Amino acid sequence: MATDALARPSTRSNYNCIAQDNSCCSKDxxxxxxxxxxxxxxxxxxxxxxxxxxxxxxxxxxxxxxxxxxxxxxxVVPVKTTTSASSGSGLPACFVTWSSGQAYAVNSQVALNNVNYQAKWYENAGASPATNADGGWTSLGACDPTQTPPSNPNGPPPVPSTLAQHRAYAASLSTDATLQYLKQAVRTNTNVNAIAPGAASNPDNVKRVERILTPAKWDFYFSQADPAYTYANFLKSVGWFAGFCDTYPGKDSDAICKRLLSTMFAHFAQETGLHSQLIPIPEWRQSLAYLRELSCTENNTISGCYYNNDCGNPAFNKVFPCGAGPNNGYKAYFGRGAHQLSYSFNYGPFSEVIFNGDPTVLLNAPEQVADTWLNLASAIFFFIYPQPPKPSMLGVMDGSWIPNAADIAAGRTNDFPSTIQIINGECAGGSLSNAASNRISYYQSFAADMGLDTSKESFKCSGMSPFDTSGSAAQTGMYWTGSYLTQGVCQLVTYQTNFNALMDGPNYDQYVKCVEFTFNVKLA
Structure with missing residues (x-):
């Protein structure tokens, strides 16, 4: 978010557009x-x-x-069939029996009425090899049903059709080590109602934050904060996102946590700070002054506060259905909270993370991002989730993101300026912008106050190239989209879509939503 160093913030963070129906709707x-x-x-x-x-x-x-x-x-090449000698018939064994309720991928082998068949291409459920209405099955001849069905090592398994089969299929595509690490980093702990300052039952990551950031220190840092931003709600937000200020085996976890907090608070100061020279408090301690984007109110009639143009897209609105309201017929999704969450395509996914996969809660009541503990939780959500081709700010600052040669050549390293590039691209220019200079100064001030040594860190910002598909963060598939090779399933891709695999959970809910949306089916 670009802001005047002497003015209140008037724009929102640079959130990437999320694609819908294989399309994308905003910047980039x-x-x-x-x-x-x-x-x-x-x-x-x-x-x-x-x-x-x-x-x-x-x-x-x-x-x-x-x-x-x-x-x-x-x-698609001919597949060598497996034969098995029979003691009597001399015929090959029959393949697994064709099922009318099952779709079959190319090269699938089945048997029907003691005849073996092979699929030339994808065959829909109900397309019988016996009638072969579309010519998609090749007869391989008579077979012996008394023998053990042979395997089909050269052909893919049948296309999944049941909910259980689709979940198993999604699991088989989700084994990449980087994907698994990222899922762990964004894991949630939904049992946060008991979290309170000083509570013995607080999770370990919350206790770590409490050791570093006491209530008195919170008041010192955020003396100009709106009353809705509270220490207790910050701890609750930390507790929800268990990967934030986590334990890093073999590393100084407290030092990493200080680095994460300094980074987050520096961006708070730029996004929601007073930026005033008229009060005797340094700018780095003037943040969290605003809950809502400047001039925007919950009952506003200012078109610049709508942020809901995408709500009129039927395909998009099917996935993230915008709430009804007075602003072009929809709710307004202007910047709210510590990171000024904006646009329906960010409110929907955040709602899914908080409300058990339901995107409609915050789309119908976006004011919760300002008026409840979500005003701080939304900032951690933005902090820990990667936005391909960008890594997460968490990954940059805890060192789990590993820049490749293209990143290093472009100036993208595990240093604070890379988080500036993630949040608003302010390091791309040839000279250091005021906003980027502010963020760097604020980070250094927070880090120094927490006793963190930044002398070995790089603060080179200007001239950094934007994150692009050449970087390491763009090499891992972490979003689902409908497969264009196999009908009826979704595949992982490295660009953003509406279905984020990092939010899958044990039941692969995002994959299921992808299949149901893309192919207009209801899995059971």
Whole structure:
């Protein structure tokens, strides 16, 4: 959020747009079109196969338009069938029996009425090999049902159709070590009602914060804060996000926590600070003065406070249904809370994290982000979640994000200025902006007061390149989108969509939502 150093904040943090229906709706737009062409090739083997070429054409629009082409080609080749000698019939064993309720991926092998078949391409549930209405099944000949069904090592398993099968399928795609680490980093502890200052039952990460940040220190840092921002609510927010100020085996966890707090508080000071020269309190201690974006109220009629243009998109509104209100017919999603959470596509995911996967709670009542403990929890939410191609601020400052050669060459390292680039891109210019200079100064002040040595840290900001797809944070698939290779399933991608795999939980809820939304089905 760019703010005048001597004025109250009037704009919000630079949240990435989240794609819907393979499209994106704001700054950093991305629009993906997939077109499929097919040709049929007959071979001399028993299987007739279909070669599919999928060309994904990506148009990226910022202030200028550029077009690049990404081609993905899947060649379906004949699969060698497995035979098993019979003591009597001499026929190969029958494959697993075809099921009318099951969809089948390319190369799947089934049996029906003692005849083996192989799928040339994706076959919908109910497409019987016996009738072969679409020509998608190749007969491999008669088979012996008395023998043990052979495996099909060269072909994919059947496309999942039940809820349990889809969850198992999602789990099989979610084994990447980086993805698993990130899920652990954003894990939640929903049992926070008992958290209170000094309570013996407080979680370990809360106790760590209490050792570093006492109630008196909170009052010292935030003497100009709006009364809605309380120490108790901050501890509750820390407790909810168990990966914040976590224990780091073999490392100085308290020092890492101080670094995280200094970073977060520095951004608080820029986003919600008074920036006043007229009071005898340094600017780094003037933060949390505002709950809502300047000039915006809950009953406002100022169009600049609506932030709800995306609500009119039917596809988008199906995933994150905006609440009804007086602002163009919808609620207003202007900046609220310590990090000025803005836009419905940020309120919806935050609501999912807080309210057991339900995006509608905060979309219907966005004022909760200002008036309840969520005014601070929303800041930690923004802090710990990566936004591909950007890493999380948590990962930058605790060292879990590892920059690659492209990041280092672009000036993106495990130092505070990289978090400036994440939150508002203020390090991209050739000279140091006032806002970036403020943030750096505030960070140094908080760190010094906490006894944190920053002498070995880099504060080079100007000239840093924006995070892009060449960086290490863009190499891990952590969002779900409908597969363009296999009908009926979703796949992990490295760009943002409406379905965040980091929010999956043990039941892979985000994957299930992706399948149900993309293919207009209800899994059971």
């Amino acid at each position: 737009k991305h629009l993906y079109h997939y077109t499929t062409t097919t040709t049929t090739t007959t071979t001399t083997t028993a299987a007739v196969v279909k070669t599919t070429t999928q060309a994904a054409v990506k148009s990226s629009t910022t202030t200028t338009s550029t077009t690049s082409t990404i081609a993905s080609t899947t060649a």
